[in-house]
Amino acid sequence: MKRLFYFILIVIAVFCIQGKTYAQKKYSSPPWQIGAFGGIAQYYGDISNKAWSSKFSGETNYSFGALARHHFNPKVGLGLQVQYGSLYSAKPFKSDGTTSFDLQYDANFTHANLHAFLNLSNFFFGEKDRLLDFYGTLGVGHLWWVGTLSRISTNTVVRSNSVTAPVGYKTSSFTIPASLGVAIHLAPQLKLSLEGTMMTALSDEVDFYRDGYQYDILSYAHIGLNYFFGGAQTKTKKLNAPKTVGKWEPEVPIKVTDYEIFKDSPQTIVASTPELKLPTPESRVPTQSATSDYEFRVQIYAKTSPIAIGKAVYRSVKFDYPIVENTFNGLYRYSTGTFRSYAEAEAYAHTMQSRGIFDAFVVAYRNNQRIPITEEMKNRK
Structure with a gap:
């Protein structure tokens, strides 16, 4: 069992390394989690021979605690948990049901653990927003207990560490906790968790009695409320060009917006404008010849319904x-850039392909309407 303990430590280290590597590439949800939980605890060891259902009659006590967890990405995370609770178990007879055993155990415990977290829903079925997420944890921890072993019939104390530790018996142990749970999304940053845990103590002395199976076991069932925070999810939301973009930045959004709002062609507007005003915009904005005639763009996506580029798709581009x-x-067609020559647009299409948009290709627009590309247009310098 100690080998398993060290193996789990290695697994947690691998989770951290892989999680950090993945997080440098892509991250889309709040990375930090804090939570509080409460529920019940049951003890299974030498001073116990009841099934879990029978333990609800007097052998189920309280348990509560808090946790903090960092999610490296939507699949894996690393957490720290602290828990406090109480235990009670009685064994009047041995397993044959007739031979007297006459022992009971009553204790309080504190448990702290470091655990790896795996979102099973995202791991097996892909990353997406769900009402319910199934998850699991596996970790290593340490258990401290203060308890009393006594006779049922007389309440005579057999062993106890409430004052001093019993000679030859431990009062703490390393543990291996494993959990399965479901997280219910209440709000974008708030989740309700329902979780069951089996904690194996690497000791047969939690109840101050050595016999039978060499590892004592505690089980928990908890309801928790968890808050998620951290601003990393906003890294890929902004789609506007950076400040270092060239001359297209101030003029392309203006032209596109005008075309989207005013559906009439520029020829109609020119026809209604006095002739004396025509030379003025030409002399003021000499660079508009590319867009007033036609322009090349790079198409990156097309769909029969609107979609948020950079949020729903191409989040890491x-x-x-x-x-x-x-x-x-x-x-719905989505394009980017505005180029006077076909060669410039083609070069940028290759850039988009190298960034992961493998279907990027050159298109041409006149008056914000897509037009076929001719050989003459390709040869324009």
């Missing part, structure tokens, strides 16, 4: 230009 949405016959 860095975009250098704003994302533009265009609709046509119920199809």
Whole structure:
């Protein structure tokens, strides 16, 4: 069992290393968790021969505690838990049901553990928002107890460490706790947990009695309330171009917004404008010839319903230009960038492919309407 204890320590270390490596690539949920829990505890050892259901008649006591946990990513995490509770168990007869045993055990305990956390729902079925998430934990810990072993018939104390430790008996032990639970989402940062735990003490002396199975066992059932916090989930939400973007940053969003709001073609607007005002915008904004004629963009996604680029898809991709949405016959097309030449757009399409958008390709737009690309357009410098 001690080998298993050290093996679990190694597993926890591997969880930390893999979790940190993954977290550098992608993270989409609050990383920190704190919580409090309460419930029941039962004892299984030498001073016990009842099934778990029978223990609800007088041999089930309280248990409560708190935890803190860091989630490296939506699948794995590492936590620290502290717990306090009480135990009671009585064994009037041996397993044959007739031979007198006449012992009872009453104790209080404190348990602290370090554990690895695995979100089973995200691990097996993919990362997504669910009402219920199933999870498991496995850890190593240490148990301290203060208890009294006595005769049922006379209440005579056989062994106790309430004043001094019994000679030849331990009063603490390393443990291996394992849990299974379900988390219920109450709010974006609040979850209710229902959890069952089996804690194996690496000692046969929790009840101050050595016999039979060499490891005493405690079991718990808890209800907990957990709060999640941390701002890492906002890292990929902003899709606007960075401050270092060139001349397209101030003009492309303005042009696209105008096209999205005003559906009339520019020719109609020009026809209603006095001739004397036509030269003014040309001299003020000489760089508009690319967009007033046609422009090249890089299409990155298309879908029959709207989708949030950078949130629902491509959360880990860095975009250098704003994302533009265009609709046509119920199809939502998403493109980025604005280029005068086909070669520039093609180079940026390759950049997007290298960042993980393998279907990125060059498209052309005139007046915010997609048009076919001709050889003459490709050859324009």
